[in-house]
Amino acid sequence: MKAPVYFDYAATTPVDPRVAQKMSECLMTEGNFGNPASRSHKFGWEAEEAVELARKQVADLLNCDPREIVWTSGATESDNLAIKGIAQFYKGKGKHLITSKIEHKAVLDTCRHLERDGYEVTYLEPGEDGLITPQQVADAIREDTTLVSVMHVNNEIGVINDIAGIGEVCRAAKVFYHVDAAQSAGKIPVDLESLKVDLMSLSAHKMYGPKGVGVLYVRRKPRVRLEAQMHGGGHERGMRSGTLATHQLVGMGECCRIAQLEMASEADRTLALRERLRRGFDDMEEVYVNGDLNAHVPGIINISFNYVEGESLIMSLPEIALSSGSACTSASLEPSYVLRALGMNDELAHSSLRFSVGRFTTEEDVDGAIEQVRHAVEKLRELSPLWDMYKDGVDLDSIEWAAH
Amino acid sequence: MAYSDQVMDHYQNPRNVGKFDDQDDQIGTGMVGAPACGDVMRLQIRVNDEGIIEDAKFKTYGCGSAIASSSLLTEWVKGRTLDDAAQIKNTEIAEELALPPVKIHCSVLAEDAIKAAVEDYRKKLAAQA
Numbered sequence: 001m002k003a004p005v006y007f008d009y010a011a012t013t014p015v016d017p018r019v020a021q022k023m024s025e026c027l028m029t030e031g032n033f034g035n036p037a038s039r040s041h042k043f044g045w046e047a048e049e050a051v052e053l054a055r056k057q058v059a060d061l062l063n064c065d066p067r068e069i070v071w072t073s074g075a076t077e078s079d080n081l082a083i084k085g086i087a088q089f090y091k092g093k094g095k096h097l098i099t100s101k102i103e104h105k106a107v108l109d110t111c112r113h114l115e116r117d118g119y120e121v122t123y124l125e126p127g128e129d130g131l132i133t134p135q136q137v138a139d140a141i142r143e144d145t146t147l148v149s150v151m152h153v154n155n156e157i158g159v160i161n162d163i164a165g166i167g168e169v170c171r172a173a174k175v176f177y178h179v180d181a182a183q184s185a186g187k188i189p190v191d192l193e194s195l196k197v198d199l200m201s202l203s204a205h206k207m208y209g210p211k212g213v214g215v216l217y218v219r220r221k222p223r224v225r226l227e228a229q230m231h232g233g234g235h236e237r238g239m240r241s242g243t244l245a246t247h248q249l250v251g252m253g254e255c256c257r258i259a260q261l262e263m264a265s266e267a268d269r270t271l272a273l274r275e276r277l278r279r280g281f282d283d284m285e286e287v288y289v290n291g292d293l294n295a296h297v298p299g300i301i302n303i304s305f306n307y308v309e310g311e312s313l314i315m316s317l318p319e320i321a322l323s324s325g326s327a328c329t330s331a332s333l334e335p336s337y338v339l340r341a342l343g344m345n346d347e348l349a350h351s352s353l354r355f356s357v358g359r360f361t362t363e364e365d366v367d368g369a370i371e372q373v374r375h376a377v378e379k380l381r382e383l384s385p386l387w388d389m390y391k392d393g394v395d396l397d398s399i400e401w402a403a404h
Numbered sequence: 405m406a407y408s409d410q411v412m413d414h415y416q417n418p419r420n421v422g423k424f425d426d427q428d429d430q431i432g433t434g435m436v437g438a439p440a441c442g443d444v445m446r447l448q449i450r451v452n453d454e455g456i457i458e459d460a461k462f463k464t465y466g467c468g469s470a471i472a473s474s475s476l477l478t479e480w481v482k483g484r485t486l487d488d489a490a491q492i493k494n495t496e497i498a499e500e501l502a503l504p505p506v507k508i509h510c511s512v513l514a515e516d517a518i519k520a521a522v523e524d525y526r527k528k529l530a531a532q533a
């Protein structure tokens with residue numbers, strides 16, 4: 001069987017060859033393998049230099065000071081460090097946090113953990129467009145609120161939140177603002193000089209860098225302080241101990257450098273591919289795009305093919321690698337919590353696919369996917385009693401289903 | 405998750421897909437599941453005067469295992485008496501298709517579907533008498 005075509009760039013991306021090259025230069029005897037914390041010899045100094053260059057490359061992408069970048073193992077760790085770190089450090093001020101229902105699990109589960117520790121969390125509901133508004137945040141802020149965590153780009157539907165507006169609200173109320181930017185950094189401009197964001201999580205593997213490395217941006221002015229979650233040698237100004245993995249960091253630096261250089265042209269190209277894909281289903285009945293397309297990253301699109309169940313649809317697409325908006329493939333039979341938070345009915349949520357395209361996707365890939373998806377949807381609709389009923393004009397909501 | 409060869413076979417070549425006229429007295433229809441749960445099965449049987457299931461058809465909205473379970477069921481019920489068909493156990497279906505634990509509910513739904521179809525036919529029969 002030939003390898004399927006990859007349509008899951010939002011899950012992870014392959015490492016860009018230019019990135020892999022830089023990384024491979026930091027591993028072996030003849031390479032830059034030293035411990036960046038070794039102060040007594042050239043190996044350490046050179047590794048430190050490489051790490052600091054990488055830190056600057058990340059900072060340049062975000063338009064911030066390199067001293068505001070803390071290396072982590074990825075966005076999950078960054079989310080944990082930001083949320084627990086702030087909540088714990090400022091618990092004297094209050095124990096209330098605000099987030100949204102469509103955050104990544106790394107944020108939601110961290111908040112749940114804090115709730116068990118006696119914190120209170122408000123979970124904002126997005127509108128049907130998938131967006132959280134600054135006004136919603138303003139309305140939820142209380143005297144004892146210490147942190148707001150609302151993501152930049154949602155990983156399932158690709159909508160872009162107004163983090164500039166939310167930042168203004170938070171700053172005015174003197175509440176820290178954390179942004180999970182795993183899906184936006186390197187894809188759309190992020191300017192921390194102008195944004196009133198205090199903490200931001202990034203992951204290298206969503207932008208053609210390696211897995212296992214990310215950063216947490218921690219603002220210096222106004223100063224943000226954190227309770228460390230990883231204790232040890234006091235690396236990263238005490239915020240995150242652990243020997244720095246030179247090759248990983250260099251990889252992340254290089255992928256940020258490339259992203260900054262090529263962002264504009266890559267966004268145009270990716271958007272054209274996504275639109276080509278979307279238009280490929282334009283003339284089909286009962287096909288819905290989820291989330292507001294006017295506030296959307298170029299690479300992600302979430303589409304519901306009504307009356308067809310997502311897992312079986314993926315099963316009939318062995319030559320396309322993508323993910324179902326529905327969590328049916330896991331042990332849980334619940335449809336996607338993100339789509340449900342948009343107020344979507346369960347049938348449509350069960351019928352959704354997330355396509356994500358990227359740097360190595362071609363027009364031929366997209367055309368092939370359109371053809372295969374159309375064929376699969378038609379086949380499964382032929383098999384679907386719900387499609388029959390829709391065609392016969394039966395209102396599915398009028399039937400009393402026996403939920404099981 | 406990898407699917408068993410048996411599931412793939414039924415999924416790729418589903419047997420007995422279709423619909424009978426559910427107003428017909430010879431037809432029993434069982435529709436089980438709910439769209440909100442991601443599974444709806446419609447199983448129909450055509451029963452002759454001797455009480456033997458002559459033909460069966462299905463349509464299923466659901467995952468591959470649900471489709472395979474109902475497809476297999478249509479094969480199994482043909483030629484059986486109503487009593488016999490209503491005895492089919494979900495465990496037999498799950499075993500035949502090598503369903504993993506998270507997909508056992510698909511076989512349960514199939515068992516419910518044949519029981520519902522038999523009951524529907526018997527109700528029609530009773531109404532005629």
